[in-house]
Amino acid sequence: MVLLLFGVIAAVAAGLLAAGVKRVRPGEVAVVERAGAHHRTLPAGTHLLVPLRDRVRARLDLGERVLLLPPRTAHAGDRHQVTVACRVRWRVGDPARAVYAAADGPRALEHLLDVEIRAAVSGMLAAEVPHRRAELEERLGEAMREAGAERGMEVLAVEFDELAPTRPEAARRLPPGVLPGPASPEGAAGAGGSPGPAGPAAPERG
Known part of the structure; x- marks a missing residue:
């Protein structure tokens, strides 16, 4: 009977200890609260919390x-x-x-x-x-x-x-003093940047 009682106690203690172990992945943090208020912020790694008192409120990704x-x-x-x-x-x-x-x-x-x-x-x-x-x-x-x-x-x-x-x-x-940006190739061609097709040649005079 005594051995059974000790076994139960040991199992409960082991369960509480396991529940208190928290792992935070790289690139994350875990916000821990105690009694409903912020207690601490855990960086990446393995941490031991106080069972039944501490709990992880949120895990946050620190990436962009x-x-x-x-x-x-x-x-x-x-x-x-x-x-x-x-x-x-x-x-x-x-x-x-x-x-x-x-x-x-x-x-x-x-x-x-x-x-x-x-x-x-x-x-x-x-x-x-x-x-x-x-x-x-x-x-x-x-x-x-x-x-x-x-x-x-x-x-x-x-x-x-x-x-x-x-x-x-x-x-x-555009208001005075503000210069337009560079024109596109199409815009440049339309504005006379490249010659259009030639018209008919004038007849030569003899």
């Missing part, structure tokens, strides 16, 4: 991720529309904040990005928007980095996939 903003239109300052599509490259910067401070950080960031894009484009003419791509990416990147940090997200860059006036005629209305 991409948040896509699908194509949409925004009104420029001259009331012409601009088609915009971009992506945000980010990764988890503060695991605990990413778990506890934001229920859906990427969705909140997407909404803020949409608001910032519309605000930025509204202060420009549609024709000049494509020529200020770098400026817009930097402006949006700064806003996204600040907002992302509050949600445990480290924003690496904001990059446009599409940025152009929706209507072709709006693209030609």
